[in-house]
Amino acid sequence: MSIDTEKLDLRRRMRSLRLIADQKHGPEAAVALIPLFMAQLDALGFRAGSVVAGYWPIATEIDIRPLLARLESRGAVCALPVVVEAGAALQFRRWALIEDLEDGPHGTRQPMAAAPIVRPQIVLVPLLAFDAEGGRLGQGGGYYDRTLAALRADGPVTAIGVGYALQERAQLPMTATDQRLDWILTEDAMRQVGP
Numbered sequence: 001m002s003i004d005t006e007k008l009d010l011r012r013r014m015r016s017l018r019l020i021a022d023q024k025h026g027p028e029a030a031v032a033l034i035p036l037f038m039a040q041l042d043a044l045g046f047r048a049g050s051v052v053a054g055y056w057p058i059a060t061e062i063d064i065r066p067l068l069a070r071l072e073s074r075g076a077v078c079a080l081p082v083v084v085e086a087g088a089a090l091q092f093r094r095w096a097l098i099e100d101l102e103d104g105p106h107g108t109r110q111p112m113a114a115a116p117i118v119r120p121q122i123v124l125v126p127l128l129a130f131d132a133e134g135g136r137l138g139q140g141g142g143y144y145d146r147t148l149a150a151l152r153a154d155g156p157v158t159a160i161g162v163g164y165a166l167q168e169r170a171q172l173p174m175t176a177t178d179q180r181l182d183w184i185l186t187e188d189a190m191r192q193v194g195p
């Protein structure tokens with residue numbers, strides 16, 4: 001099987017698996033993320049004014065909005081990704097949780113065009129699957145790979161993959177452009193990962 005076919009097949013199976021976790025304990029898992037993340041604020045170098053990029057969950061992605069709300073109350077500047085064009089890196093625009101959003105592609109919601117562009121120090125990355133070495137399988141657009149590559153070329157950034165514990169795989173197929181995650185956050189634990 002080619003690596004692309006392998007990823008395609010794994011995406012399909014991971015979508016069904018993620019649905020099970022989401023239906024079983026989606027809301028509890030969303031809340032469980034909060035203390036696990038807050039315990040690592042110092043290790044992450046977080047301070048009031050730090051820019052944290054989240055995502056607006058689509059389909060059965062784990063819901064990080066309760067975590068973003070807590071971080072905002074601690075002084076974080078929150079941001080959400082904006083798809084500029086297919087094949088390009090994502091942009092991040094500032095988003096206070098009380099502010100309106102507009103529809104983006106693939107069922108995403110994104111900050112209004114007037115919201116300022118910001119550079120996040122911490123990026124919460126959505127995923128279909130992850131492994132213990134920071135490998136990640138996303139939706140297949142390559143958006144986060146291009147985005148993390150661009151951010152890393154420009155200075156320090158911490159990429160935290162967020163998902164349900166059952167989204168962990170033994171070893172994901174990786175290609176040259178795949179960007180690794182620095183941390184993994186699930187409803188069970190938050191841990192540093194790497195090759």
Ligand SMILES: Nc1nc2c(c(=O)[nH]1)N(C=O)[C@@H](CNc1ccc(C(=O)N[C@@H](CCC(=O)O)C(=O)O)cc1)CN2
Nearest residue numbers: 015055056057058059081083106108126139141143144
């Ligand atoms: N919540 C969220 N926001 C995000 C992403 C993401 O993965 N999740 N993206 C990451 O790149 C970017 C948007 N790109 C995307 C590219 C493809 C699909 C996609 O194929 N979605 C499926 C339905 C989702 C599912 O069933 O899991 C589809 O449209 O068929 C989604 C988003 C930026 N914002």
Ligand SMILES: Nc1ncnc2c1ncn2[C@@H]1O[C@H](COP(=O)(O)OP(=O)(O)OP(=O)(O)O)[C@@H](O)[C@H]1O
Nearest residue numbers: 007137138139140141142143144145146149177178
């Ligand atoms: N830095 C990059 N520059 C150019 N193309 C890239 C880069 N990173 C990834 N790509 C391309 O994007 C496509 C999709 O990559 P991949 O299958 O790894 O997506 P993904 O990480 O699962 O998706 P996403 O990040 O959007 O959730 C591939 O064809 C890959 O070659």
